[in-house]
Amino acid sequence: MNASRVAAVVVGVEVNGLGILRSLALGDVPLIAADADPRQPAMRTRHGRKLGLRALTGSELVEDLLALARSLDQRPVLFLTRDDTVATVSAHRETLAQHYRFQLPPPAITTALNTKAGFQALAQQGNFPVPPGVHVTGEADLPELAALPYPCALKPGERNAAYDRQFAKAYRIDSFTEAKDLCRRILPVMPDLLVQQWIEGGDDAIYFVLQYHPGGGRSPLSFTGRKIRSWPACIGVAARCGPAPEMAAELEPLTTRFFQSCQLEGWAAMEYKRDARDGRFVMIEPSAGRSEMLGEIAVLNGVNLPLAAYHWLIGEEPPPPTTRPRTLWRRDWLADTAAAHAQPEIGLWSPADAPVMDGFWRRDDPLPALYAYPQRALGAVWRRLAGRS
Numbered sequence: 050m051n052a053s054r055v056a057a058v059v060v061g062v063e064v065n066g067l068g069i070l071r072s073l074a075l076g077d078v079p080l081i082a083a084d085a086d087p088r089q090p091a092m093r094t095r096h097g098r099k100l101g102l103r104a105l106t107g108s109e110l111v112e113d114l115l116a117l118a119r120s121l122d123q124r125p126v127l128f129l130t131r132d133d134t135v136a137t138v139s140a141h142r143e144t145l146a147q148h149y150r151f152q153l154p155p156p157a158i159t160t161a162l163n164t165k166a167g168f169q170a171l172a173q174q175g176n177f178p179v180p181p182g183v184h185v186t187g188e189a190d191l192p193e194l195a196a197l198p199y200p201c202a203l204k205p206g207e208r209n210a211a212y213d214r215q216f217a218k219a220y221r222i223d224s225f226t227e228a229k230d231l232c233r234r235i236l237p238v239m240p241d242l243l244v245q246q247w248i249e250g251g252d253d254a255i256y257f258v259l260q261y262h263p264g265g266g267r268s269p270l271s272f273t274g275r276k277i278r279s280w281p282a283c284i285g286v287a288a289r290c291g292p293a294p295e296m297a298a299e300l301e302p303l304t305t306r307f308f309q310s311c312q313l314e315g316w317a318a319m320e321y322k323r324d325a326r327d328g329r330f331v332m333i334e335p336s337a338g339r340s341e342m343l344g345e346i347a348v349l350n351g352v353n354l355p356l357a358a359y360h361w362l363i364g365e366e367p368p369p370p371t372t373r374p375r376t377l378w379r380r381d382w383l384a385d386t387a388a389a390h391a392q393p394e395i396g397l398w399s400p401a402d403a404p405v406m407d408g409f410w411r412r413d414d415p416l417p418a419l420y421a422y423p424q425r426a427l428g429a430v431w432r433r434l435a436g437r438s
Contacts (some may be wrong), residue, residue, distance in 0.1 A: 054079050055123050055363045058149070059097070060114075061105055061130035064380060064408040067091040067417060068345030069128050072355040075348070076368075081117070081125070090421035095414050106133045111141045118148035126362045127151040128340065128355065129316075132163045132207070135338035150362040152264065152315030153338045162311065162337040165206045165243035175310050177303075178331045182245035185232050194228045198246050203231055206241030219284040221247060248333070250325040252279040252388075253396045255333070256296055257320045258304040259347050261354050263361040264314035269305055270357050270370070272347035273297040277377065277396035278388040287343045288388040289379040291399050292350045300330065307332070316340055316358070346378040349406055377405045383425050 056079040059066045063084075070080055071094070080097030087101040100117060103109040118125065127149040129135050138145055139159045145151075153159055161167030166184040173179060183193045184206070194201075203220040205212050216235055222228045228244055235242060248254075255276040262269040275293035279285040304319045318341045320333045340355065347354050350373055357367035377399060379385040388395075410418035 055150075055359075056081055056121060056125040057128060057359055058083055058114075058117065058125045059128045059130070060084070060102070060110075060134055062091045062094075063089065063130070063342075064091060065130040065340055065342040065344065066128075067094055068342075068348070068408065069130070069340055069355045070094055070096040071411070071414065072345060072348045072353055073359060075353060076356045076359065078356070078359055083113075083117070090409065090417045090424070093416035093420050095416070105131060106137045110134065110137055111145065114145060115148060124148060124150055126359050128358075130339055130342075132336070132339065135159065135163060139338065152262075152362070154311055154313040154315070158311045158313065159338055162313075162335050163207070164241070165204050165334070166241065167206075168335050169243060169245075171311060172307070172332055175307065177307050178329070180246040180248055180331055180333075182243050185236070185242040185244060186240050187236065188233075191229050191232060194232070194244055195225045197225075197228075197244060199224055199228075200247040201228060201244050202247050203228065203235075203242060203244050205235070205239045206243055207239075209239070212239045217281075217284060218286075221283065248322045248324050248331055250322055251395045252276050252283060252392065253398060254323045254325060255279070255320060256293055256300060256323065256330070257290075257318060257341070257343070258297075258300050259341055259344055259352075259354060260301075260304060260308065260317045261358045261361070262308060262314050262317055263358075267361075269308075269317070270352065270354060270367070271297070271301045271304070272350070272352040272354065273300055274343070274346050275398070277399045278385070278392060280380075280384040280388040280391075282388060282391045282395075285384075285388075287380060288384040289377060289396065289399075289405070290343050290346050291377040291403065292346065292375055303330075307335075308337075311337075313337060318344075342380070343378060345406070345408070346376075349373070349376040349378055375400060375403050377403050378408065379405055380408045381425065382407060382410070382422065 058081045060083050062082045074096045082097040083100040085102045102113045200223045259272045260269040273293050276287050277289040280288040308317045318336045321330045351371040360367035409421045
């Protein structure tokens, strides 16, 4: 590691953190990859010094980060990849800011943007386009569900291990009765639910804007993309995506206006869905304080958001975006294949001749894929066999 340059510490090295490491390596940034599971496939990357953490949240994370900072000659740049890690860093920002360079929104805004109900309230206050919804925290809120237009989507306000063990990331529900019954099942485990009008359209009707807001009166750096397909279909995260520059003029100013209304500095992203009935865009979900899992799509298409953030945080101007051939990104080969088989009619907008870059596999950095894919393939076979028994 080049001791003369400021290091970047990436906390949480799954496919999201792996993309950040590869993006920063393009600028010869000294790297430290830190995770609580040093044996996971993404930690096999050739990029960066590897550091095992005791946890990715809570006091143990804070203690480990402080110990790391004390071992370095210069105050490093901190990159986060998970909402729960953002929550910990936000809660201890005054202490950590003495040892790390990072930007976060004000504490109350950080909390609000990383919960479904908090975002819904902020968007409605600013008259931003969001689907009508009801925040459910207990039995007393259930009658309000009757006023919603169905079908609806039900999502946890935030996710935790207990919720993930028993329930899906999201549900489509077709009636008031179904919504009420499902809420009653989930509330003992997660007493923070958002039931929102379902916006018609396939997974390829989902667009996103990725941004970094440097503050100080400077404009954010932005990238606009579009999902090609998701896995699990309809309720999962991106399995494949591509650039959507044709929508930048509409979506980027709207995204900037929303986050500036929140006094946000640092990382931000907004997911939109285009309603198949009238073509209108509605805001679906933001993130703040961390990079997005699919963030490498921007780098592959000439907008290196992590490297720009690094330069801004060390007091330098970043290199300008470059023009590159349109390139697609997929989370991993298995998820993308499953999504294509489940919904072969989805994602036909993407150019057939565009190269596709895999979230794990790179010819010059093969080990993450060589460790990830055999494990995932065996897991898929085991789940299929267990389902038949």
